[in-house]
Amino acid sequence: xxxxxxALLRRLLRAKDxxxxxxxxxxxxxxxxxxxxxxxxxxxxxxxxxxxIPPHRYLLTRRIERAKALLRDTDQPIIDIAFQTGWQxxxxxGRVFKDITGESxxxxxxxxxxxxxxxxxxxxxxxxxxxxxxxxxxxxxxxRQEAADKNDAEET
Amino acid sequence: MGIGVIGLYVHDQDEALDFYVNKLGFxxxxxxxxxxxxxxxxxxPDQPNFELGLFLPQEPVLDAATAQTxxxxxxxxxxxxxxxxxKDCRAAYDAMRARGVEFTQEPIxxxxxxxxxFRDPSGNGWKMIQARG
Numbered sequence: 407x408x409x410x411x412x413a414l415l416r417r418l419l420r421a422k423d424x425x426x427x428x429x430x431x432x433x434x435x436x437x438x439x440x441x442x443x444x445x446x447x448x449x450x451x452x453x454x455x456x457x458x459i460p461p462h463r464y465l466l467t468r469r470i471e472r473a474k475a476l477l478r479d480t481d482q483p484i485i486d487i488a489f490q491t492g493w494q495x496x497x498x499x500g501r502v503f504k505d506i507t508g509e510s511x512x513x514x515x516x517x518x519x520x521x522x523x524x525x526x527x528x529x530x531x532x533x534x535x536x537x538x539x540x541x542x543x544x545x546x547x548x549x550r551q552e553a554a555d556k557n558d559a560e561e562t
Numbered sequence: 563m564g565i566g567v568i569g570l571y572v573h574d575q576d577e578a579l580d581f582y583v584n585k586l587g588f589x590x591x592x593x594x595x596x597x598x599x600x601x602x603x604x605x606x607p608d609q610p611n612f613e614l615g616l617f618l619p620q621e622p623v624l625d626a627a628t629a630q631t632x633x634x635x636x637x638x639x640x641x642x643x644x645x646x647x648x649k650d651c652r653a654a655y656d657a658m659r660a661r662g663v664e665f666t667q668e669p670i671x672x673x674x675x676x677x678x679x680f681r682d683p684s685g686n687g688w689k690m691i692q693a694r695g
Contacts, residue, residue, distance in 0.1 A: 412573065415637035416685050422639070423666040423681070456638055 417442040418456045421449075422464065429468035430492040433461070463541050465492075470506050471538040473499070477511055478518040478537075484511045505549055506539045567603060569615030570644075571636050573684040575602050578616040581682050585661045586646075588614070599623075637685045644688045651676035651692035 421441040425433055438461055439449035453461045473491045476482060482490075488499035488511075504510050509517070543551070572578035579602060582588040588604040591613045595601075598620070603613035619632035635641060648654040651669045655678050659665060666687070667679035676692040 412633055412637045415634055416573075419637065419639045419681075419685055427667050427679075 414442075414444070414452065415456055417444070418453055421453065421461070422457060425461070425465050426468060429465055429472055430490060432492075433465055435461070459541065463544065466502070466506070466545070467539050467541050469493070470503060471534055473503065473511065474507070474514060474518075474537045475534060477515040484515075487511070502545060505545050506541065565612065567613040567615050569617045570682075570686050571619045571632050571641065571684070572616045572682070572686070573633065573636060575600055575616055575618060577683050578602070579604070581663075582614070582616065585658060585663050639681070639685045639687055641686055644686060646688050646690045647693050648690055649693060651678055651690055654678075654690060 421438045424441050425438070435446050435449055438453070439446045442449060442452075444452055450461055453464075457464065459467075469491045473487050476487045476490065477484070480487075484500075485496045488496050491499075493499035493502075500510060503514075507514060570578075579590065579593075582604045583590060588606055591603040591605045593600070593602050600618070602616045604616065605611075605613055619629040619636075621629060624632065655665065655669050658680065663680050664683075665678060665680045667677075669676050669678040675694050678690045680688050680690065682688070
């Protein structure tokens, strides 16, 4: 792997930081590219080279992570959490959430709120990282894979 | 007795010195050059016996490829988090921001405290947390 340009990496980190700070906002490529001072054509590729994940998928992990925390820590209605974490509809939030975490928002909430937590002395970034989904594949690919597994199971 | 020095890797020692001293208010503890090697440490005013090292990942301590990997890790923000305790997070945020510190999260009140995030010019990430009580 060729060594990456350090100044570029530092600027790509800035785009990642901005998504971290406001994952509920829309982050089209042109917005991220301008934060990093990179052309739109190169941004997604450069980001993936640097952080191992495409920018839109990274954003998804942060939104899901935040939604999980809100489901656990608050009693806000799920629809409010969906809008607060950047989704346009409750339906798409519920679908993507289940695709990624394997359970629905309400299932996660009742499970998490039933368990005791002792995280008072852990800095927030660590707690939040523990809730971040590990999205090694695209959500659509995960869906396809699960459908294929299901078909296999039915065939055998 | 206790921990004396913990080192950070930085991209440029002059830049790091300016940041930690002029923007964060640390003081230089040791600044010793020997050829291309520079032992540079700073201290927080309230912790004179603890030194934060601002070191370059460089040869011959590291081989060239490893040094480059470390520089990339720092620039990508992949180094472990650092925590700075302050009396008043919002006041510290205002003062540091006015001095040009790059904040990555504004002060947020939660878990009975207030915290904010900033990075040094190299990419090392700090969480600034208001001491409780």
